[in-house]
Amino acid sequence: MRPFSSFAIFLAALVLAGCKREDVKVYHVPQNDSTAPPEQIAATDQSLATPPHLQWTLPDGWQEIAPSQMRVASFTVTNAAGQTADVGVIPLPATGQEIQLVNMWREQMQLPALPNATTAVAVAIGGDSAKLFDIASDAPIIDGKFRARILVAMLARGETSWFFKMTGEDSFVVSQKQNFLQFLKSVSFGENAPAQIAAAPAAPGESGPSIWTVPTGWQAVDPGAMLLAKFLISSGEAKADVNISSFANDGGGLLANVNRWRGQLGLPQVSDTDLPALATAVDSPGGKIQIVDLSGTDAKTGKPARLVGAVVPQDGQTWFYKLMGDEAVVARQKDAFIQFIQSANYANARNAR
Amino acid sequence: MLATHVKRLIKIFTSLRLTVILLAFAIVLVFIGTLAQVDEGLYNAQARYFRQWIIFGLDLFGHKIPLVLPGGYLIGTLLLLNLLAAHIYRFQLSAKKIGIQITHAGVILLLVGQLVTDMLARETQMRFVEGETKAYSESPRNYELVFTTEDGTNGEQVISIPDKLLARGGEIQNPNLPFTVRVKNYWKNSDTPQFRAPMMQNSPPLATNGVAVNFDFHPIAETKTMDDKNVPTAEIEIVSPSGSPSDWVVSDWTGDGAMIEALQQSYAQQLGADMTQKIIGDLTQPQFIFADGKQFTFGLRPERIYHPFSLTLLKATHTIYPGTDIPKDFRSRVRLQNPQSGENREVEISMNHPLRYAGLTFYQYQMTAGEAAQQAGVTPSSVLQVVRNPSWLTPYIGCALVAAGLVTQFMFHLVGFISKRKTK
Numbered sequence: 023m024r025p026f027s028s029f030a031i032f033l034a035a036l037v038l039a040g041c042k043r044e045d046v047k048v049y050h051v052p053q054n055d056s057t058a059p060p061e062q063i064a065a066t067d068q069s070l071a072t073p074p075h076l077q078w079t080l081p082d083g084w085q086e087i088a089p090s091q092m093r094v095a096s097f098t099v100t101n102a103a104g105q106t107a108d109v110g111v112i113p114l115p116a117t118g119q120e121i122q123l124v125n126m127w128r129e130q131m132q133l134p135a136l137p138n139a140t141t142a143v144a145v146a147i148g149g150d151s152a153k154l155f156d157i158a159s160d161a162p163i164i165d166g167k168f169r170a171r172i173l174v175a176m177l178a179r180g181e182t183s184w185f186f187k188m189t190g191e192d193s194f195v196v197s198q199k200q201n202f203l204q205f206l207k208s209v210s211f212g213e214n215a216p217a218q219i220a221a222a223p224a225a226p227g228e229s230g231p232s233i234w235t236v237p238t239g240w241q242a243v244d245p246g247a248m249l250l251a252k253f254l255i256s257s258g259e260a261k262a263d264v265n266i267s268s269f270a271n272d273g274g275g276l277l278a279n280v281n282r283w284r285g286q287l288g289l290p291q292v293s294d295t296d297l298p299a300l301a302t303a304v305d306s307p308g309g310k311i312q313i314v315d316l317s318g319t320d321a322k323t324g325k326p327a328r329l330v331g332a333v334v335p336q337d338g339q340t341w342f343y344k345l346m347g348d349e350a351v352v353a354r355q356k357d358a359f360i361q362f363i364q365s366a367n368y369a370n371a372r373n374a375r
Numbered sequence: 376m377l378a379t380h381v382k383r384l385i386k387i388f389t390s391l392r393l394t395v396i397l398l399a400f401a402i403v404l405v406f407i408g409t410l411a412q413v414d415e416g417l418y419n420a421q422a423r424y425f426r427q428w429i430i431f432g433l434d435l436f437g438h439k440i441p442l443v444l445p446g447g448y449l450i451g452t453l454l455l456l457n458l459l460a461a462h463i464y465r466f467q468l469s470a471k472k473i474g475i476q477i478t479h480a481g482v483i484l485l486l487v488g489q490l491v492t493d494m495l496a497r498e499t500q501m502r503f504v505e506g507e508t509k510a511y512s513e514s515p516r517n518y519e520l521v522f523t524t525e526d527g528t529n530g531e532q533v534i535s536i537p538d539k540l541l542a543r544g545g546e547i548q549n550p551n552l553p554f555t556v557r558v559k560n561y562w563k564n565s566d567t568p569q570f571r572a573p574m575m576q577n578s579p580p581l582a583t584n585g586v587a588v589n590f591d592f593h594p595i596a597e598t599k600t601m602d603d604k605n606v607p608t609a610e611i612e613i614v615s616p617s618g619s620p621s622d623w624v625v626s627d628w629t630g631d632g633a634m635i636e637a638l639q640q641s642y643a644q645q646l647g648a649d650m651t652q653k654i655i656g657d658l659t660q661p662q663f664i665f666a667d668g669k670q671f672t673f674g675l676r677p678e679r680i681y682h683p684f685s686l687t688l689l690k691a692t693h694t695i696y697p698g699t700d701i702p703k704d705f706r707s708r709v710r711l712q713n714p715q716s717g718e719n720r721e722v723e724i725s726m727n728h729p730l731r732y733a734g735l736t737f738y739q740y741q742m743t744a745g746e747a748a749q750q751a752g753v754t755p756s757s758v759l760q761v762v763r764n765p766s767w768l769t770p771y772i773g774c775a776l777v778a779a780g781l782v783t784q785f786m787f788h789l790v791g792f793i794s795k796r797k798t799k
Contacts, residue, residue, distance in 0.1 A: 339645050
């Protein structure tokens with residue numbers, strides 16, 4: 023064993039010699055060729071459907087960044103201490119239901135909903151008069167430490183409502199409020215600005231072969247920015263409408279969407295275990311469709327309403343169909359609605375663009 | 376006392392028994408490595424069994440075997456020492472033995488050369504689209520989290536945190552960063568980012584800033600094959616000295632041109648051009664923070680090695696034998712520019728004709744050009760393999776020495792034998 027001990031000592035020395043550590047490297051790069059976005063994405067020649075020609079004057083500390091979904095402009099606001107806030111300009115179809123959005127923002131701030139939008143102050147956007155909502159959370163909802171605040175200015179211009187929204191930590195947003203108001207005053211909608219929103223894909227039925235067989239009595243109307251297609255069914259005073267949209271992957275999932283619809287009818291939320299009782303599966307050439315049939319009170323109009331909703335997974339996308347409105351109308355149209363969904367030829371949807 | 380140890384060591388190291396034992400272990404190691412490669416992939420098996428000094432425990436086909444074995448480095452080093460010791464100890468400068476000495480020298484050179492190759496060799500890749508100029512190459516397997524900021528001169532300062540540090544998690548600090556980076560999660564491979572549909576009640580976002588607000592990322596199993604690549608993603612927190620943290624997600628998905636182009640095509644089919652542009656814009660939007668009065672842009676990307684020269688891809692040509700699908704030639708015409716030496720010339724790199732420059736060898740590795748590029752609707756592109764291997768000549772010289780030594784020794788015996796026969 024003696025020779026072995028010598029050997030062992032020798033080995034130990036050897037092993038210690040060979041350890042490589044990973045370290046942080048710092049170096050200098052001469053030209054500005056780092057983190058250049060891939061050239062293929064630039065695609066600025068693919069112009070959007072004429073976004074309005076907005077102009078503005080940016081206050082100090084505000085920087086424009088690439089606009090995210092639904093927005094025509096985005097800014098980030100920072101100060102020397104590293105606090106940040108986010109500002110966005112969002113045009114949406116004028117629905118006359120701004121209270122819905124105000125309550126959505128209140129929900130984001132974890133505040134209860136309001137029956138009507140009374141907490142608005144008049145403010146100037148360009149040369150027009152707009153409403154300003156100032157919503158601050160009570161609880162510390164940012165990382166459990168900071169309160170949040172949303173400042174939203176809303177301007178109705180023809181068919182479009184324009185929202186200028188600033189979100190961030192409470193005290194920082196308060197400190198930026200003057201800048202925000204200055205920014206709003208400096209906004210101008212260029213002369214050529216069509217009062218129109220950057221369109222989502224055009225209703226497939228309008229260009230190329232239609233996707234569905236539309237029942238008689240259904241009137242196609244402008245779907246707006248978030249829907250793919252929309253139909254209005256009216257029987258005298260009683261009305262119902264059919265909304266169709268589609269999102270990538272599962273679009274939030276069946277439960278989330280059923281709860282969203284329940285919320286629109288003023289019904290309490292359900293959990294996963296309640297779902298099988300509510301949803302029925304119906305066959306269709308495209309696959310199985312999950313249908314829910316709900317009755318409640320329309321949160322927007324306060325009248326009793328019925329909603330038949332369908333979730334159709336299709337090839338990496340999920341299509342949502344909603345028939346909602348007067349109870350009698352919906353009851354009469356339910357079968358036609360289901361046949362309408364079953365008539366969908368999704369191959370035509372893909373070819374429309 | 377020391378003398379006895381040294382004597383014993385010399386005895387061990389010059390013994391033939393040691394050589395046999397080491398060779399036996401080497402056979403076992405190669406066998407184990409071959410089996411392990413099936414599940415773990417080539418690079419992982421190499422790293423686990425060959426680039427180690429000691430192996431603690433084997434993991435084969437799902438079974439853990441508690442064995443301790445010498446690793447590749449240990450066996451190689453000991454064999455080398457064994458050979459050197461025997462060589463020196465038994466060195467006799469005689470004509471008869473000179474062949475054997477040369478052979479030994481050749482084998483020593485081979486072993487040393489392989490050791491140097493393992494320590495110093497580095498392979499990276501340069502991918503260009505026609506017309507693109509690059510002054511750096513990228514590692515095919517290592518990634519880095521970089522923070523870039525302007526440093527006053529005409530250029531940028533890059534602070535790079537290697538992926539191995541990120542994988543360890545915890546806090547990372549550097550005097551050049553006025554904040555601490557806290558790694559919450561590091562996923563070696565992640566799935567295609569999923570767009571968070573607006574106004575849908577999805578689960579809360581992974582982070583409240585940047586790309587994570589609009590996209591969800593999920594980890595998936597590491598890919599072990601040589602054809603696929605891993606796309607890492609990390610959840611990090613940037614903590615400024617005042618203590619307020621901001622959370623972010625960084626991912627290689629947001630910077631890889633080819634993958635983004637594929638995503639773009641898939642979204643365009645489903646959602647149309649307008650929504651696609653907005654979504655892709657979201658995904659590729661640069662993420663940055665302000666600290667200490669400077670803007671730090673950051674992202675996760677393949678590790679870059681910058682070179683003092685640049686290459687521009689002028690033309691990528693892919694020819695096939697006429698009337699067949701069989702490739703005949705892959706050829707890249709590049710322009711080499713070196714501001715320090717003033718060089719500015721055109722060079723052609725093709726299969727079997729690499730470019731050797733600045734201690735590096737540039738091989739034609741992959742290419743998408745000609746009809747394939749036309750059909751896919753992309754600009755022709757080429758990928759060069761950039762190899763740095765200072766000891767690339769040692770196998771040639773080593774083998775030549777071994778051959779020369781054997782021939783010499785053999786000739787001696789042959790000549791001796793023939794002369795003996797003659798005198799009989």
